[in-house]
Amino acid sequence: MSSIKHAITALMPGRRCKRVTAVAAALGVFATAGCAASANNSSTAKDTTTLTIVTPDTGVSWALDAGYGDMGPGVNTQATLLRKPYVNTDQRGVQEQDLYKYEPYLAESYTVSNGGQTYTFRLKDALSAAGNTLSADDVVWSFQRKFASATSIVPGVVAPSITDPSSQIVKVDDRTVAFTIPEAGLGATFLALMSDLTTQIFDSKLLKEHVTADDPYAVQWTTENPNYGFGPYEVTEYKPGEQIIMKARDNWVLGDIPTKTINLRFVADSGTRANAVKNGDADLAQSITPADSAELKRNSAVTIPQISNPNTYLMMPLVTNKAPFDNPLVRQAMAYATPYDQIVDNVYRGLAKRNGPGFLLDNAPGYTNTGLPNYTYDPKKSRELLAQAGFPDGVSFTLAVSAADPDTREAAIQIQTAAQSAGFDVQIEQMPASQFGEQRSNHTSQAFILRDWAVTLTPPYELLIYTAPGSSNNFADWEYQPFYDALTAGNMLPDALSDVAGRAWNAAEQIYLTQSPIVFIAQVQPNVVVSSHVSGFAWRSDNFIDYSNLRLG
Structure with missing residues (x-):
């Protein structure tokens, strides 16, 4: 523990004790250690080789074949072709x-x-x-x-x-x-x-060397032993729920890494994480609420990254294997009962945007949104569709949300209120993150709301990632042969990023949106806060952070 404590206190020269105490306590550093560093090293230059990151504990997964969890550290121990x-x-x-x-x-x-x-x-x-x-x-x-x-x-x-x-x-x-x-x-x-x-x-x-009869590919062994990759960092200390220390490798295939040590600390509260960066006690904070990010937008000590075309979506899968969303008219009605702009403004404080009328990333070569249904908040249209579906008096359903995601809970409340006048009685069921993860894979809820993203951003991949037959990632449990036929037609073309292919993906997207198994609400900006002394934050399609690209000073 002494090494992690020293790494954090070394980042706090010149701080007064009363400024350090609250955040330092949350980071697991004794306030007295911070005071001693301030008193004895007030003229010492900031360490530019050690970078401290604060993040919530959402369960680290070192590789995707060991289950899906926080892949951020694992991305930095592994490498691709x-x-x-x-x-x-x-x-x-x-x-x-x-x-x-x-x-x-x-x-x-x-x-x-x-x-x-x-x-x-x-x-x-x-x-x-x-x-x-x-x-x-x-x-x-x-x-x-x-x-x-x-x-x-x-x-x-x-x-x-x-x-x-x-x-x-x-x-x-x-x-x-x-x-x-x-x-x-x-x-x-x-x-x-x-x-x-x-x-x-x-x-x-x-x-x-570590396979067994019960573990023929050493998958279980790698959940606790992460140094089996070709990436830029290796893990030198790993205490689940507390800390991870990673050291830059001297023999990485792409050469020298400026940030030699990554000091990853698990801190539960979003506001505490944001304040740690604002006060200079950490260099980067992850999973920050939109409210905390918006509050810091004008603070010169931090940077709130904003990307022109983020691929993280706030989305609401409407599970089609049970009523009422086994009826496409009810799904369309819910798409018109969703207060898109209100959620962007009130929940995300402008740190999100509509990508209308489609959901495919619109800067892909060959992309066109011609003919796509343009869902807006329209309670009158919603009630008309419900009446056509045989529900003139409206319908009721339960919307599942994760207790770990305050922004999705706030969005669910906005939907609950706005959907009343559109003919929907929405009951919100908040559940632990583990239970929420199970229901999204098992298709047991009537509907749920979450943030998610397609890692690979070619149109055919985006179209299939939430719709593949029999997949646990088919959130809405929606399988529709005309849609698959349209995808197959596109995949037969020689160039998936050509104008001709763009029209094929447009045909598939029209079917997808018209059937409305998922309501795509908004594109959400990265939920990180970065110290103004840090450069090299790079948005990636997997939404994890490349530590080797970060630079201090």
Whole structure:
């Protein structure tokens, strides 16, 4: 514990005791230690190699085949074959990914053959955190594990690009591996997947040393032993619910890392986390409420990142396997009973926006929103649709919300109030985060509200991520053959980002929105607060933070 305490107090020179006490206590640092640092080191320069992050404890998951949790630390211990480059935004110190360009990471190059269906990757001479050299065996074995693990969500995410690793992924030689995809039109999505966290490559030599009969891919072992990747950091201290300390690797494949130590502390209260950055006791805070972010927007000590086109959506799945949302007219009525602008203004204080009338990211090459239904708050239209559906006196349903997400609870209250005049009696059921996660996968609620995002941002991926047949990620349990036929037609085209393909995705999106299994309410800005002394915060499509890109001072 002494190392973590020292790392935090070193970030607080020149602070008076009364300013340090409250936040330091929340961070697990004795106030006396902060006072001593202030008294003895008032002229000491700020440490520019150690960065402190405060975050809530939502359960760390080091890889997606071990279940879905907070992947933020895991993103920084792992690496993929490709990566999306960062570009500057108009906001000082803030960057974002170029979503449709892919550059080498663990792969030094790739070639395309077989009519656009086979991608052959030549691997770099990269070392894992355990010191083992990357090989084609690592790539093949990693995908075998991702598909074999009972807790993995990867198969549903990477389909239809990859559905059978044993036949689609072939070791050419020790340094070369080839992937064959079903259709050439899936190429854009495949390359994006190769740049995203679902396709991280593991050190199979290390993991094979820890397999057992009950754990043939060492999945359980890796839940407590995170240093099996090729990413920029390794974990030197991990106490679940308390802290994680990560050190930059000297032999990372992409070179030197300016921030040598990441000091991750779990702090429950959003306001305390925001104040820690404002007061200089932390450098970055995650999961900040819109109210706290809005309050700090004019504070010169912090930066509130705002992205031109965020992919996090506030959404309301209407579960179609039970009444009343087994009727598409009732679902359409709910789309007209939702107070979109009111939620943007009152809940998110302007730190969200409507992406009307569609939900696909509208800056994708070839995108068009022609002919899409444009849902707005219209209680008269909602009542008309309910009457057509056979409910002239309205309907009642229960809306599930997570106790861990205050913004979604506030949005649910706004919906409850506004929907009354639209013919809906909404009962809000608040539940623990674990129970909420179960109901969203098991399709047991009538409806629920959450923030979520598609990690890979090609149109066919976005269209399928919440609709795949039989998937636990099919939030609304909605399966509709005309929609799947439209998707198939688009996937048969040679270029998923062409104007012709854009019209195909538009046809599928029209079906999706008209059927309205999910009400897409607003795009939400990143919920982080960053010290003005920190640069290199980069918005990523997975909405996790690349620690190796952050710089202090």
